[in-house]
Amino acid sequence: MPYTIKDVAKKANVSIATVSRILNNQTGYxxxxxxxxxxxxxxxxxxxxxxxxxxxxxxxxTIGVLVPALSSMFVAEVLDGIEKAANEAGSSIIVxxxxxxxxxxxxxxxxxxxxxxxxxxxxxxxxxxEYYEFTSKMKIPMVLLATLSHKHPVPYVKVDDYKASYAxxxxxxxxxxxxxxxxxxxxxxxxxxxxxxxxxxxALEDHGISVNEKNVVYCEGFAFLDxxxxxRKLLEQNPELTAIFAASDELAIGAYSTLYQMDLRVPDDxxxxxxxxxxxxxxSIPPLTTVEQPLIKMGEEAARMVFSMxxxxxxxxxxIMPHQMIERLSVKEKG
Amino acid sequence: MPYTIKDVAKKANVSIATVSRILNNQTGYxxxxxxxxxxxxxxxxxxxxxxxxxxxxxxxxTIGVLVPALSSMFVAEVLDGIEKAANEAGSSIIVxxxxxxxxxxxxxxxxxxxxxxxxxxxxxxxxxxEYYEFTSKMKIPMVLLATLSHKHPVPYVKVDDYKASYAxxxxxxxxxxxxxxxxxxxxxxxxxxxxxxxxxxxALEDHGISVNEKNVVYCEGFAFLDxxxxxRKLLEQNPELTAIFAASDELAIGAYSTLYQMDLRVPDDxxxxxxxxxxxxxxSIPPLTTVEQPLIKMGEEAARMVFSMxxxxxxxxxxIMPHQMIERLSVKEKG
DNA sequence: CTGAAAGCGCTAACAC
DNA sequence: GTGTTAGCGCTTTCAG
Numbered sequence: 104m105p106y107t108i109k110d111v112a113k114k115a116n117v118s119i120a121t122v123s124r125i126l127n128n129q130t131g132y133x134x135x136x137x138x139x140x141x142x143x144x145x146x147x148x149x150x151x152x153x154x155x156x157x158x159x160x161x162x163x164x165t166i167g168v169l170v171p172a173l174s175s176m177f178v179a180e181v182l183d184g185i186e187k188a189a190n191e192a193g194s195s196i197i198v199x200x201x202x203x204x205x206x207x208x209x210x211x212x213x214x215x216x217x218x219x220x221x222x223x224x225x226x227x228x229x230x231x232x233e234y235y236e237f238t239s240k241m242k243i244p245m246v247l248l249a250t251l252s253h254k255h256p257v258p259y260v261k262v263d264d265y266k267a268s269y270a271x272x273x274x275x276x277x278x279x280x281x282x283x284x285x286x287x288x289x290x291x292x293x294x295x296x297x298x299x300x301x302x303x304x305x306a307l308e309d310h311g312i313s314v315n316e317k318n319v320v321y322c323e324g325f326a327f328l329d330x331x332x333x334x335r336k337l338l339e340q341n342p343e344l345t346a347i348f349a350a351s352d353e354l355a356i357g358a359y360s361t362l363y364q365m366d367l368r369v370p371d372d373x374x375x376x377x378x379x380x381x382x383x384x385x386x387s388i389p390p391l392t393t394v395e396q397p398l399i400k401m402g403e404e405a406a407r408m409v410f411s412m413x414x415x416x417x418x419x420x421x422x423i424m425p426h427q428m429i430e431r432l433s434v435k436e437k438g
Numbered sequence: 439m440p441y442t443i444k445d446v447a448k449k450a451n452v453s454i455a456t457v458s459r460i461l462n463n464q465t466g467y468x469x470x471x472x473x474x475x476x477x478x479x480x481x482x483x484x485x486x487x488x489x490x491x492x493x494x495x496x497x498x499x500t501i502g503v504l505v506p507a508l509s510s511m512f513v514a515e516v517l518d519g520i521e522k523a524a525n526e527a528g529s530s531i532i533v534x535x536x537x538x539x540x541x542x543x544x545x546x547x548x549x550x551x552x553x554x555x556x557x558x559x560x561x562x563x564x565x566x567x568e569y570y571e572f573t574s575k576m577k578i579p580m581v582l583l584a585t586l587s588h589k590h591p592v593p594y595v596k597v598d599d600y601k602a603s604y605a606x607x608x609x610x611x612x613x614x615x616x617x618x619x620x621x622x623x624x625x626x627x628x629x630x631x632x633x634x635x636x637x638x639x640x641a642l643e644d645h646g647i648s649v650n651e652k653n654v655v656y657c658e659g660f661a662f663l664d665x666x667x668x669x670r671k672l673l674e675q676n677p678e679l680t681a682i683f684a685a686s687d688e689l690a691i692g693a694y695s696t697l698y699q700m701d702l703r704v705p706d707d708x709x710x711x712x713x714x715x716x717x718x719x720x721x722s723i724p725p726l727t728t729v730e731q732p733l734i735k736m737g738e739e740a741a742r743m744v745f746s747m748x749x750x751x752x753x754x755x756x757x758i759m760p761h762q763m764i765e766r767l768s769v770k771e772k773g
Numbered sequence: 774c775t776g777a778a779a780g781c782g783c784t785a786a787c788a789c
Numbered sequence: 790g791t792g793t794t795a796g797c798g799c800t801t802t803c804a805g
Contacts, residue, residue, distance in 0.1 A: 155782035
């Protein structure tokens with residue numbers, strides 16, 4: 104049984120109020136009693152009970168983080184940033200693995216609500232109406248990470264997918280490519296799907312390259328396997344491509360695999376550019392040129408936004424984080 | 439302001455005690471009042487405050503997970519399993535990123551202590567004396583994951599590193615290799631370092647292959663960069679190797695990179711076998727043959743052990759999880 | 774079957 | 790400066 108504030112008070116011959124004041128370094132006690140109390144605390148190895156504190160303060164110093172998948176490198180990096188910033192702010196994170204499943208998500212939201220967490224970070228996925236309604240009833244700060252909502256007024260931190268994709272496509276064009284294909288994620292995905300496809304198309308158009316529907320292939324998601332299938336399909340329907348833009352690094356690495364099986368070399372036979380700059384990007388052979396999303400920083404930023412909202416009581420304003428071209432060896436200058 | 443049990447009681451014309459009984463489905467109320475109370479709860483959208491509950495029950499339904507690095511695929515998978523099992527048991531996880539740093543770890547332990555978490559999972563790293571002393575004072579279940587302690591009586595769940603490495607080396611031998619090198623992790627690491635080295639050496643010896651110190655190279659850690667450097671060094675000091683055992687998949691992928699730069703082909707010029715079976719193993723080119731640690735299952739198991747200790751009050755017994763050879767294409771039959 | 778009341782460990786008026 | 794006391798929202802005796 105851990106010691107309580109009462110034990111400290113008794114042993115130091117003061118009231119619990121005094122101990123509390125010293126603990127929260129408020130005013131209203133002499134240097135002398137402070138010293139005495141601190142000594143007792145030290146002796147006892149006393150530490151305040153955060154649960155009790157939470158009950159009275161209505162602050163648990165814990166935030167909830169909802170992620171779609173835990174064993175993805177994307178999520179891992181984002182979590183890294185969130186955890187870091189949370190820790191600096193004296194808070195902990197509870198991570199919830201939603202599998203992008205509506206029911207699971209609602210259950211987690213319920214759980215987080217009961218635990219009276221201070222804020223929520225909702226990562227990459229669609230913010231459904233029911234989520235929004237529930238969380239807005241909770242009246243705690245929420246921020247969207249690597250996603251956004253056109254419908255609900257929730258601040259977000261993300262990269263500009265449209266522009267980043269535009270940049271990727273333009274990079275390929277600048278390297279002399281004109282027959283460029285794209286392996287995209289889900290075309291129903293309003294966040295990471297459509298904008299990247301549009302950005303890609305627009306860049307080609309702006310450079311006088313006509314885009315045929317045969318130039319882009321739509322996958323289920325953004326995973327490795329989608330990439331191996333997607334690239335196969337893309338190459339079948341359009342064998343003359345010299346460069347491919349993959350909407351995620353995993354997709355790109357998937358493409359590496361099928362190209363290898365087709366006995367095609369990157370970048371000699373085909374150039375590839377990815378999106379994300381996950382750790383696999385530099386581990387692959389050849390190292391993958393890609394558009395970086397500053398995932399760790401984005402996580403930090405999202406967490407900081409939650410804390411600032413908590414303090415100010417005002418809605419934070421959304422942040423578009425800068426993307427960046429990371430040039431490695433998977434794109435070859437053409438001609 | 440969320441509704442409280444009082445609001446429910448008042449609206450249902452019963453006492454809070456009755457509401458509490460119904461909430462915890464105990465006995466001592468009529469079907470009729472139960473129905474009435476449940477209706478009110480529904481109408482109000484009432485949900486009990488877990489913080490208040492935690493204060494009286496001394497159970498927060500939260501466990502703390504200490505991990506050395508967050509953006510590692512190894513940790514991501516293990517977390518996946520832990521989260522899953524915790525969720526099934528109705529608990530949440532607070533993840534703490536220690537960076538294998540003693541001070542940070544102690545701070546986290548302190549924090550977790552104040553938050554009155556129900557149990558701890560300590561993942562891959564050395565359980566220092568000070569950690570043990572602190573946690574044993576907390577008097578809550580702790581289990582070690584992918585690590586163990588010879589000194590302190592803490593249950594663990596892990597693979598048998600010695601045997602798994604033995605198996606890896608033996609596999610190479612069975613494929614006809616006799617000039618086999620190893621890229622090991624830190625040789626000071628009593629958990630993941632030494633046993634793997636010993637298992638490797640023993641396998642070779644048992645098959646009549648003498649092991650020279652030139653056959654193994656010691657790295658700082660188990661990361662990609664260690665692998666690129668380690669393999670370079672290994673090949674320099676012993677150019678006639680035909681196969682390499684890397685003590686982690688990341689180390690193996692690092693080796694892929696330097697081999698590629700040296701214009702050596704896997705597996706034609708050199709066979710490679712890894713350890714872990716992370717998701718990169720199947721994404722690499724060629725797909726990596728490796729010894730699997732069932733990371734997700736290990737995470738689940740660790741969590742379940744914590745909960746069973748919580749219920750029974752007794753120490754769980756440690757579990758050695760089975761490793762498994764995953765044959766892919768990075769090892770070539772020789773001769 | 775049901776309610777009153779004490780108490781979990783702490784904070785925050787409010788007194789002195 | 791310091792102590793007393795009333796909660797925070799809930800569970801749990803103990804009466805009835």
